[in-house]
Amino acid sequence: MLRHPARSALGALALAASLPALATDRIDHQTESAVPHVRNLYGFGVGVMPATSGSDQLxxxxxxxxxxxxxxxxxxxxLRAGVWLLDSDDKRLRFGLSADARFGWKAEDGRRTKGMEDRDFAVDVGPTLRWQTDYGTLNAQWGFDATSASNGQNVQLQFVRALVRGQALRVNGLVGATWNNRKMNNYYFGVSPAEATPDRPAYTASSGTQLQAGVNGAWSTGGNGSVLFGLTITRLGGAQADSPIVETRIQPLAYAGYGWSF
Structure with a gap:
């Protein structure tokens, strides 16, 4: 006996609509981000970073x-906030928008930047893609300076892999690369003619790529508290390292803090 065409169509639509709900959520919560995600945490920490672009002072x-x-x-x-807009059924592939904070610096804090203009704090905004595989998580992001400090753009690629998966201790490793366009590099590493001195010649930075590697961890202290810690090393690209304000192309970023879950 033939089924009524309208009823068949409605049945097919109902089945199709139910498929995402039946799919298994396969998110690897530890590698959702470079810092292992345990639960919602709020607290304070201390970060150590270069005093200015390319400085060997911290x-x-x-x-x-x-x-x-x-x-x-x-x-x-x-330093990132975002929203996911599109997902695969198992949420291992997600697309959204994100915003990243970018620290500026005060020229008086660096030996080679005294007398220059300060570089302002900025926020990079753009689309982001996260793809979780059985080997780790690949993140890709295109961002532009929404605060008009540099009016620059960048593209980031990052791979995150869990190194330690303990009940108390979790550690992620990461490697990545960031391409900055000319405006972005020149704002943070360039020297304008007005800022030039006999010991600091004018310099216009071109676009280029910097490399990153690091580890980030979370250690549960019991109850609702967790210690977060990490160290990331950035190797500046040639267009950045050739700047007269750069003292070393190896740039560390370390942090440690404590958060509570409410």
Missing amino acids: RTRVLPIIQASYGDRFYINA
């Missing part, structure tokens, strides 16, 4: 710790 900042996800759509993790 500065210390007190930073808030926020590692949180809201409704599995909105998230804040360290």
Whole structure:
């Protein structure tokens, strides 16, 4: 006996609509980001970073710790906030928008930058893609300076892999590369004619790529507390390293902090 065409069509649509709900969520929560995600945490930490672009001197900042996800759509993790817009059924492939904070610097803090203009704090905004595989998580992002500090753009590729998966201790390793366009590099590494001196010639930086490698960890101290820590080393690209304000092309970023889950 033939089924009514309208009923068959409605049945097919109902089945298709139910498939995503039946799919298994296969998110690897530890490698959702470079910092192992355990649960929603809020706290404070201390970060150590180069005083200025390419400086071999370090500065210390007190930073808030926020590692949180809201409704599995909105998230804040360290210096990044974003929203997921499109997912695969198992959520291992996700597309969305994100915003990343970028620290500037005060010229008086560096030996080679005294007398220059300060470089402003900025926020890079753009589309982001996360693809989780059985080997690790691949992140890709295109960003542009939404604050008009440099009016530059960059493209980031990052691979995150879990190194330690303990109940108390979790550690992720990462490698990555970031391409900055000419405007971005020139704002942070260039020297304008007005900033030039006999010991600091004018310099216009071109586009280029910098490389990164690091580790990030989370250690649960019991109860609702966790210690977060990490170290990332950036190797500046040639267009950056050739700047007269650069003292070393190896740039560290280290942090440690404590967060509570409420």
